[in-house]
Amino acid sequence: MYQTESWGSPYVPASGRNGVGSYAGGGDPFERIEQLAAESAVVIFSISSCCMCHAIKRLFCGMGVNPTVYELEMEMALMRLIGASSAAALPVVFVGGKLVGAMDRVMASHINGTLVPLLKDAGALWL
Numbered sequence: 001m002y003q004t005e006s007w008g009s010p011y012v013p014a015s016g017r018n019g020v021g022s023y024a025g026g027g028d029p030f031e032r033i034e035q036l037a038a039e040s041a042v043v044i045f046s047i048s049s050c051c052m053c054h055a056i057k058r059l060f061c062g063m064g065v066n067p068t069v070y071e072l073e074m075e076m077a078l079m080r081l082i083g084a085s086s087a088a089a090l091p092v093v094f095v096g097g098k099l100v101g102a103m104d105r106v107m108a109s110h111i112n113g114t115l116v117p118l119l120k121d122a123g124a125l126w127l
Contacts, residue, residue: 037094041124042067045092047076052103053091059110065124067093096122 037043042060044067046053060067072090093100095118100106109115119125 034097036070037099038097040068041065041096041122042119043094044069045072045090046070047072047090050090056091056093056103056106059106063116063119063125064127065119067124095119095124 033045042065044053044056044060046057046069048054048071057067057069076090089102091106092102093106095115100109100115100118106115109118116125116127120127
């Protein structure tokens with residue numbers, strides 16, 4: 001399957017493991033995202049209740065890729081509380097530390113044949 005990290009979950013202390021858990025208290029959140037994205041060949045920022053996030057995770061697992069998944073449950077709940085936009089932009093996928101995009105971009109790359117070479121270059125796929 002895939003490895004799941006909880007980013008912002010109530011079960012992870014504020015400092016989190018390796019700083020995962022919150023970017024509050026210092027540092028630029030964009031830098032933190034870049035850092036997390038660079039730690040694994042494939043990184044997916046997801047929400048567990050999202051069917052598109054589930055589909056993308058299954059796509060990678062079906063290809064034999066073991067992505068690191070950061071579930072953003074708490075952030076999505078906070079966004080809903082304050083009336084911010086929904087999780088429509090999720091999942092967000094990084095391959096080799098580079099942003100691929102949301103589901104539409106990942107699926108387009110898969111269909112046009114550019115996803116597999118990208119995964120091979122990142123060391124996420126050995127075929």
